[in-house]
Amino acid sequence: MVTPLPAAADTVSPRSILFIGGTGVISTAAAERAVALGHRLTILNRGRSTRPVPEGAEVLQADVRDTASVRKVLDGRRFDAVADFIAYTPDQAQASMDLFRDRTGQYVFISSASAYQKPPMRLPIRESTPLKNPFWEYSRNKIACEELLFRAYRDTDFPLTVVRPSHTYDRTKIAMAGGWTDIHRMRSGLPVMVHGDGTSLWTLTHSRDFAKAFVGLLGRPHAVGESYTITSDEYLPWNQIYQLFARAAGVAEPELVHVASETIAASNPELGANLLGDRSHSVVFDNSKIKSLVPDYTATIPFADGAREIVQWYDANPDLKTVDESYMQLSDKLTSWARRGA
Numbered sequence: 001m002v003t004p005l006p007a008a009a010d011t012v013s014p015r016s017i018l019f020i021g022g023t024g025v026i027s028t029a030a031a032e033r034a035v036a037l038g039h040r041l042t043i044l045n046r047g048r049s050t051r052p053v054p055e056g057a058e059v060l061q062a063d064v065r066d067t068a069s070v071r072k073v074l075d076g077r078r079f080d081a082v083a084d085f086i087a088y089t090p091d092q093a094q095a096s097m098d099l100f101r102d103r104t105g106q107y108v109f110i111s112s113a114s115a116y117q118k119p120p121m122r123l124p125i126r127e128s129t130p131l132k133n134p135f136w137e138y139s140r141n142k143i144a145c146e147e148l149l150f151r152a153y154r155d156t157d158f159p160l161t162v163v164r165p166s167h168t169y170d171r172t173k174i175a176m177a178g179g180w181t182d183i184h185r186m187r188s189g190l191p192v193m194v195h196g197d198g199t200s201l202w203t204l205t206h207s208r209d210f211a212k213a214f215v216g217l218l219g220r221p222h223a224v225g226e227s228y229t230i231t232s233d234e235y236l237p238w239n240q241i242y243q244l245f246a247r248a249a250g251v252a253e254p255e256l257v258h259v260a261s262e263t264i265a266a267s268n269p270e271l272g273a274n275l276l277g278d279r280s281h282s283v284v285f286d287n288s289k290i291k292s293l294v295p296d297y298t299a300t301i302p303f304a305d306g307a308r309e310i311v312q313w314y315d316a317n318p319d320l321k322t323v324d325e326s327y328m329q330l331s332d333k334l335t336s337w338a339r340r341g342a
Contacts, residue, residue, distance in 0.1 A: 014037075014038045014039050014040060015039050015040065015080040015081060015218060015219040016039075016040045016042075016078075016079045016080045016081075017034055017039050017040065017041050017042070017079060017080060017081050017082075017083065017218055017219070018041075018042045018043075018044060018079040018081070018082045018083070018100075018103075018104070019031060019034075019041065019042070019043045019044065019083050019085065020044050020045070020064050020082065020083065020084040020085060020086055020087075020096065021043075021044075021045055021084070021085035021086040022043035022044070022045055022053070022057075022085065023043070023045060023049035023051040023052075023053065024049075024051070024085055024086075025168060025169065025170045025172070025173055025207050026085065026110065026165060026168050026207055026210060026211075026214075027083070027085045028051045028052075028170070028207070029170065029207035029208050029210065029211040030083070030207075030210070030211040030214050030215055031043060031053065031054050031057055032054045032208075032211065033208075033211035033212065033214075033215045034057075034215050034218070035054045035055070035056045035057055036054075037215060039215070039218070040058075041054075041056070041057040041058065042057070042058040042059075042060060042079070043057050043058070043059050043060070044060045044061075044062060044064060044070065044073070044074075045059075045061070045062075045064075046061065046062070046063050047059070047061040060073045060074070061073070064086065064095075064096065064099075065092070065095070067095060067098070067099055070099055071099070074103065077103065078102075078103050078104065079103060079104045079105075080104070080105050080106065080218070080219040081104060081105065081106040081107075081108060081218040081219045082100045082103065082104040082106070082107050082108065083108040083110065083214075083218065084096050084100075084107065084108065084109055084110065085110050087109060087110075087145060088138070088141055088142070088145075089141050089144075089145065090141070090144045090145055090148050092145075093109065093145040093148055093149055094148060097148075097149065097152060097158060101158060104159065105159055105219070105221075105224075106159045106161055106218070106219060106220070106221075106223065106224055107149075107158065107159055107160055107161070108161045108162075108163060108217075108218065109145065109146070109149055109160065109161070109162050109163070110163050110165065111142045111143075111145065111146055111162050111163065111164045111227075112138070112139060112142045112164060112165065112166075113125070113164045113165060113166035113229060113231065113283065113285065114133060114136060114138070114139040114142070114166075114277060114278040115131045115133060115139045115142045115143045115146070115164065116129045116130070116131060116132075116133075116164070116283075117129055117130045117131070117132045117133070118132070118133045118134070118135060118136075118139075118276075118277055118278065118281055119281045120281060120282070120283070123282065123283075123284045124284045124285055124286040125229065125283060125284065125285050125286065126229070126285075126286045126289070127164075127226075127227050127228065127229055127289055131143045131146065133277050133278075134277075135273060135276040135277030135278075136273045136274060136276070136277025136278060137273065138273075138274075138277075139277055139278070146162055146227075149162070150162075153224075153225055159224045160224065160225065161217065161223040161224055161225075161226060161227075161228070162226070162227035162228070163214060163217070163227070163228050163230055164227060164228065164229045164230070165205065165210060165229075165230050165231065166203050166204075166205060166229075166231045166283060166285060167202065167203065167204050167205065168204075168205045168206075168207050168210050168231075169204060169205070169206060169207065169306060169310070170206070170207040170208075171309045171310050171312075171313040172310075172313065172320075173310070174245070174310055174314075175202075175204055175241055175245075176192075176241070176242060176245060177193070177195065177264075177271060177275070177279075177327075178192075178193070178324065178327045178331065179322075179324070179327075180314060180320070180321050180322055180323065181322075181323050181324045181327045181328060181331075182242075182245070182331075183245060183249050183311065183314070184321070184323050185328075185331060186245070186246050186249055186251045186254045187249055187250070187251060189255075190255070190331070190332075191255040191256075191257045191331070191335040191339070192242065192254055192255065192256055192257065192331070192335075193257055193259050193264070193330075193331045193334055193335050193338075194238055194239065194242055194256045194257065194258050194259070195238065195258075195259060195260075195261045195264055195275050195279060195280055196238070196258065196260065196261050196280050197258050198237060198238045198239035198242070198256065198258055199237045199238070199239065200237065200238060200279075200280060200281060200282045201235045201236065201237055201282040201283065201284055202235065202236060202237070202238055202241060202279065202282075202283060203231050203232055203234065203235045203236075203283055203284065203285055204232065204234075204236070204241070204303045204306065205230070205231045205232040205299060206232070206299070206301040206303075206306050208301065209232060209299035209300060209301050210230055210231075210299075212294070212296075212297050212298075212299075213228075213230045213287075213290045213291075213294050213297040214230060216293065216294030216296075216297060217290070217293055217294060220293060222293060223293060226289075228289055228290045228293070229285050229286070229287060229289065229290065230287070230290050231285045231287060231299070232299035232301075232303075233285075233287060233299060234299065234302060234303060235282075235283070235284045236303060238279075239256060241303065241307075242254065242256055243256075244303060244304050244307040245307050245310075245311065247304075247307075248307040248308045248310070248311040248312075249311050257334075257335040257338050257339060258338065259334045259335065259337075259338045261275040261276055261279075261280040262276070263334065263337075264330075264334065267330060267333070267334060268330055
């Protein structure tokens with residue numbers, strides 16, 4: 001049984017926080033949450049994002065891969081917590097560790113729930129689930145980063161916390177493999193390709209929900225040396241996810257055609273790595289550990305609402321409704337093949 005720790009996220013004292021990145025899907029919502037709670041937030045990035053920085057946050061412009069420029073703009077400053085959203089390889093993790101080792105009381109590495117064992121041997125997935133993904137290089141690199149950083153925690157007391165989000169989205173991110181192209185196909189009456197038989201379970205977490213838990217662990221001594229899964233407690237079969245997008249797009253009965261993930265991977269290895277390494281497996285997560293640290297954390301945005309938010313945003317921004325012709329051709333080819341074989 002997990003015993004809750006004291007102090008909810010909204011009752012903590014203001015902290016000095018540095019975000020490396022700070023304008024991505026996850027980090028933008030976390031930045032908004034941190035500022036809203038009164039934390040002193042600094043964002044370090046190259047200044048190229050189209051997502052706005054929340055009013056009240058300090059922005060420092062530098063490329064984190066250029067260590068000399070980062071040292072110059074930070075000029076000896078120290079933070080209660082540093083959250084690194086853009087370290088993807090061990091070399092990048094090592095460079096960040098060298099930069100921030102003496103600048104923070106907590107370094108938060110954003111890993112990925114795709115690092116957990118695939119296929120999972122048991123559900124729900126917990127922090128104790130082994131890290132092993134033979135299918136996807138992205139996940140293997142995240143695992144290698146974690147191994148490097150946890151070694152530094154054990155050997156030199158590097159103040160590490162690891163966070164593993166699963167599929168986290170905002171209004172700009174369409175969960176279906178084809179993105180807007182799949183909604184275009186639904187609205188055009190064309191068949192839409194769904195991997196596998198559509199019954200594997202998937203967990204989608206709105207970035208605003210994720211931010212509640214994430215900001216709640218920043219600057220918390222209890223979190224150092226620990227890893228945390230942060231996801232919604234809602235899990236849906238892929239068939240329902242596609243149907244929710246169709247309903248949000250005003251399509252009553254989309255034609256969903258099931259294609260084996262291995263077949264998709266053989267035709268498109270880049271897409272296949274993500275399918276075989278993550279999406280084709282059922283994932284249900286146990287969030288009790290993060291809730292023990294942030295007792296008021298509850299994901300409250302159902303994906304039915306999230307899908308409507310996404311489609312409405314794209315409809316309001318027609319210039320972003322990009323139809324990928326290569327994905328159109330892949331969908332035509334594989335749905336035609338699947339229907340002939342049915």
